Amino acid sequence: MSDYKMVFIGGAGNMAGAVIGGLVASGYPADNIVATGRDEQKLRDFVARTGVRGSTDNLSAIRNADVIVLSVKPQVMKELCESIVAEVSARKPLIITLAAGIPLAAYQRWLGAGVPIIRAMPNTPALVGTGVTGLYAGAGVTGEHKSVATQMADAVGIALWVDEESGIDQVIAVSGSGPAYYFQFMESMIDAAEKAGMNRADAARLTLQTALGAAKLAVASDIDVAQLKRNVMSPNGTTERAIKRFQDGGLPELVEQAMSDCAARAAEMAKELDK
Template structure:
């Protein structure tokens, strides 16, 4: 499936559009990709930007798909799947869902029990090529199809496979929702710096660049983040005082509790959407 015909339903949207852009930028033939949508002008603009083919006819697009990527809102997924189910059963493409929360059991009911399906959970940094995508392969997905799914995910960052579907909930708690955790921390730093007398624009610039630098350093380093933290801390120094404040205030326990609540809510949403 090295040059599989890929069809992205909802392909001109933000997430699917980012994935398509990443694939084309990495050398995947644009003519082997079809993006569908409802807005003809938006599709025309997207085609001009990426070189891919576009269509407003989902059924016709699915009829030529080797890989079918579903990128619509979760509440729209059931209706979409039911509208293309006959064509999917006939064509038997690899189906990859980018929608959060919908379990494979629901897709099997809506599309057919024998269709190979991969659940993908990307996060918003995928929009700038630095995303993380959790992947789970359903029954019947071949090794070649897993490689295709991984290639699609890696077009916008890194990918990690989980062995059980519940593992997607843990991926959501770490990377799916994770960007918001960092945004919250950055917002708090900016607010605190402003209250201390710094101009907000300066506080924002310093905070964002520090976050970027810390992340790049952590990715490039061959030591764990705990050691990187200790490398910044001098005994009885300024950083040690700040870290002690975080720890005595219960930050590690709060993070653990928040991530647990996030994973729990992900499991709840899967049950709700399954029903």
């Protein structure tokens, strides 16, 4: 798979840049990767930093590509696809899209029938190599194609394939938007500690280290998170009282409702962007 020539349109952007950096760090040949972008200085800096090739001409860059990764804003995706449709429909390289919200049917209209397309939904922790990428394969995607996409996702974290396109909405609700849930909880903890008299910098330091430690412990353990929670609690102790307050305040139900709203909005956006 390292022989595949990959082109990242919008490759100097944050998310695509993280994926490219992860691939190169994991041993993928930098010379087989091309990043495109409009900002020449930003592109030159990115090329110098990663060792990949750069281009400001999308059509020229994709001419011999085996894999084309689309990493532009959803609002300009249709325009981009229409600008490369002749080349893509003629050769039918693998297309991997990193854009949120746009359904497969839209890409099939914009790029032509028979083009193998994979929707990839990474999250922002991919920027530090601890991301989650949800993946969905359209018709015509082969096992080898899926291996390429998995390798790309694994370079910045872990991959999860879903069997139905609607599964991407659930991935968004859990991991795509999930980092913001944790940031909200961290913010609330920091605010509460500051109100209780702790220096805000100290509160932030303790909160972030505790979040990191809890996540690393959960990942390293084969114990269910519910049991890990109970392991911190002692009968009628401090942790038990705090957890009871969360439960009495409806935190589990609130989380469920928030994630349901998130998935519903993802489905709504797919319909809006498919028009």
